[in-house]
Amino acid sequence: QQQVKQSPQSLIVQKGGIPIINCAYENTAFDYFPWYQQFPGKGPALLIAIRPDVSEKKEGRFTISFNKSAKQFSLHIMDSQPGDSATYFCAATLGGATNKLIFGTGTLLAVQP
Amino acid sequence: DAGVIQSPRHEVTEMGQEVTLRCKPISGHNSLFWYRQTMMRGLELLIYFNNNVPIDDSGMPEDRFSAKMPNASFSTLKIQPSEPRDSAVYFCASRVTGGSGYTFGSGTRLTVV
Numbered sequence: 552q553q554q555v556k557q558s559p560q561s562l563i564v565q566k567g568g569i570p571i572i573n574c575a576y577e578n579t580a581f582d583y584f585p586w587y588q589q590f591p592g593k594g595p596a597l598l599i600a601i602r603p604d605v606s607e608k609k610e611g612r613f614t615i616s617f618n619k620s621a622k623q624f625s626l627h628i629m630d631s632q633p634g635d636s637a638t639y640f641c642a643a644t645l646g647g648a649t650n651k652l653i654f655g656t657g658t659l660l661a662v663q664p
Numbered sequence: 665d666a667g668v669i670q671s672p673r674h675e676v677t678e679m680g681q682e683v684t685l686r687c688k689p690i691s692g693h694n695s696l697f698w699y700r701q702t703m704m705r706g707l708e709l710l711i712y713f714n715n716n717v718p719i720d721d722s723g724m725p726e727d728r729f730s731a732k733m734p735n736a737s738f739s740t741l742k743i744q745p746s747e748p749r750d751s752a753v754y755f756c757a758s759r760v761t762g763g764s765g766y767t768f769g770s771g772t773r774l775t776v777v
Contacts, residue, residue, distance in 0.1 A: 585766075593770055594668075594770050594771050595707070595768050596768065600765075651709060652709070654706060654707040655706075656706045
């Protein structure tokens with residue numbers, strides 16, 4: 552019940568395309584849903600995050616869509632660029648002071664020029 | 665701010681040897697997390713500390729793994745004896761307790777031959 556399921560495992564898009572990465576969860580106690588971006592040889596870095604009281608959050612070219620009833624959330628990258636090629640992880644945290652971060656399995660995105 | 669600092673960046677050791685990974689969290693961050701990343705299992709939380717106290721070590725795979733945080737600016741993850749299946753990238757992350765944003769280090773790539 553603490554899992555976060557992520558799909559697809561890998562994704563290839565052309566420059567300017569809109570890759571979409573999907574995640575689903577079971578535990579309704581999760582109260583914070585961040586996305587992390589990881590480049591080769593680096594640690595994951597926080598990209599954008601959302602709380603379940605909103606249905607959408609946009610920061611630059613990155614948008615999170617959140618469907619609380621379906622227990623699903625997704626990341627959209629508008630006007631994707633080759634520099635966006637990276638591994639993307641969705642995650643969720645349980646409420647309270649512990650804030651233990653549970654990661655999805657990751658999506659390897661390649662944006663072709 | 666230098667971020668979360670991990671050392672060494674790469675470690676190659678022989679099976680049976682002791683390995684010690686080190687982490688310096690961001691100053692003022694009082695929660696520290698150790699993660700392990702592999703292709704097969706993704707990002708797994710091994711253990712985390714709040715105010716230098718271990719809170720949850722349920723992710724530590726075996727008794728061969730141990731972690732300490734003797735003060736607010738230093739933590740170690742030790743594997744003794746090491747085995748080839750311990751080969752992975754080990755990440756340390758820190759955040760302010762109760763806060764949302766985790767900052768990850770660049771990781772230690774461990775290879776046990």
